[in-house]
Amino acid sequence: xxxxxxxxxxxxxxxxxxxAVTGTCVFDVAVLCEELLGVIPPANAIRGxxxxxxxxxxxxxxxxxxxxxxxxxxxxxxxxxxxxxxxxFADKKGVKVPMCFLPLQRDLTHTAxxxxxxxxxxxxxxxxxxxxxxxxxxxxGCITLIQV
Numbered sequence: 709x710x711x712x713x714x715x716x717x718x719x720x721x722x723x724x725x726x727x728a729v730t731g732t733c734v735f736d737v738a739v740l741c742e743e744l745l746g747v748i749p750p751a752n753a754i755r756g757x758x759x760x761x762x763x764x765x766x767x768x769x770x771x772x773x774x775x776x777x778x779x780x781x782x783x784x785x786x787x788x789x790x791x792x793x794x795x796x797f798a799d800k801k802g803v804k805v806p807m808c809f810l811p812l813q814r815d816l817t818h819t820a821x822x823x824x825x826x827x828x829x830x831x832x833x834x835x836x837x838x839x840x841x842x843x844x845x846x847x848x849g850c851i852t853l854i855q856v
Contacts, residue, residue, distance in 0.1 A: 711853050713829055719853065722796075722825035729827035733757035733808040744810055745789075746782040758804035764790050785813045796828050800846040829853070 713724045737759060738748045745768060753763035768786025771779055793805025813819050828850045835849035847854075 713825060716825040716829050722828060723823055724825035726821045726823045729822050729824060731808050731811055737807050740810055744785055757807050759807060761793055761803055761805050764805055781816060788813060796850055797831055798848055800848045
């Protein structure tokens with residue numbers, strides 16, 4: 709059986725039409741986090757263009773009761789980034805979040821218009837191919853699509 713875009717749309721509820729999910733991973737992680745998340749990760753939470761999922765969830769899992777709109781948006785970005793890194797584009801160990809998706813969340817109203825379903829499907833097929841070629845014992849990506 710082949711996984712299709714329609715499967716992604718139905719099973720995950722992700723958009724399959726809209727602008728492609730593209731970007732760059734060439735940026736200063738600390739500056740980007742301060743701008744869009746309101747916090748700077750410690751040096752031990754940054755590895756290349758990724759940050760620790762544990763740190764992200766610890767720092768942005770709850771918002772203060774009297775939070776203003778900016779703080780709520782930052783917490784929402786953190787939640788979305790954690791969802792992206794732990795479910796949609798998960799690594800094999802599930803401990804790192806790729807920061808290349810954070811700039812796509814600058815304007816949260818525009819974030820929802822991207823074809824996240826297409827990106828998840830492409831990434832999952834890429835990881836299946838890589839796992840097969842490398843004779844890997846593990847796989848990353850959106851495993852939910854493979855299990856159904």
